Amino acid sequence: MADTKRLSGGCHCGAVRFEAAVDLSQAIVCNCSICMKRGAMWSFLPAAQVTFLKGENAVHDYQFAAKKLHHMFCPNCGVGSFSRGRGPDGQETIAVNVRCLDEIDVTALKPMPFDGKSL
Numbered sequence: 364m365a366d367t368k369r370l371s372g373g374c375h376c377g378a379v380r381f382e383a384a385v386d387l388s389q390a391i392v393c394n395c396s397i398c399m400k401r402g403a404m405w406s407f408l409p410a411a412q413v414t415f416l417k418g419e420n421a422v423h424d425y426q427f428a429a430k431k432l433h434h435m436f437c438p439n440c441g442v443g444s445f446s447r448g449r450g451p452d453g454q455e456t457i458a459v460n461v462r463c464l465d466e467i468d469v470t471a472l473k474p475m476p477f478d479g480k481s482l
């Protein structure tokens with residue numbers, strides 16, 4: 364069931380702030396090495412669906428393995444509120460960390476498992 368809402372979010376210290384049209388029914392929990400350690404829950408969106416209010420270029424970029432994904436994080440508070448990559452169709456994609464959205468009850472969500480470990 365599509366449930367797209369315009370939500371705001373960002374890192375812990377407030378250096379990074381964004382708004383995004385997020386469908387929380389499509390949230391994903393990935394089992395890859397970095398998502399396991401970060402405890403992130405993601406919503407993958409076309410980049411155009413995310414509007415940065417501040418901090419888009421203040422973040423640092425962490426990459427590993429195939430280095431296709433950019434695991435952005437705030438250099439001040441360390442929180443990774445979004446990541447960048449490209450979808451299978453080559454479209455620029457932003458994964459918003461659902462746990463970094465304002466006033467979200469993550470316990471009410473039913474995220475789908477994603478087998479990033481096998482990629």
Ligand SMILES: [Zn+2]
Pocket residue numbers: 374375376377378379437438439440441442
């Ligand atoms: Zn921060």
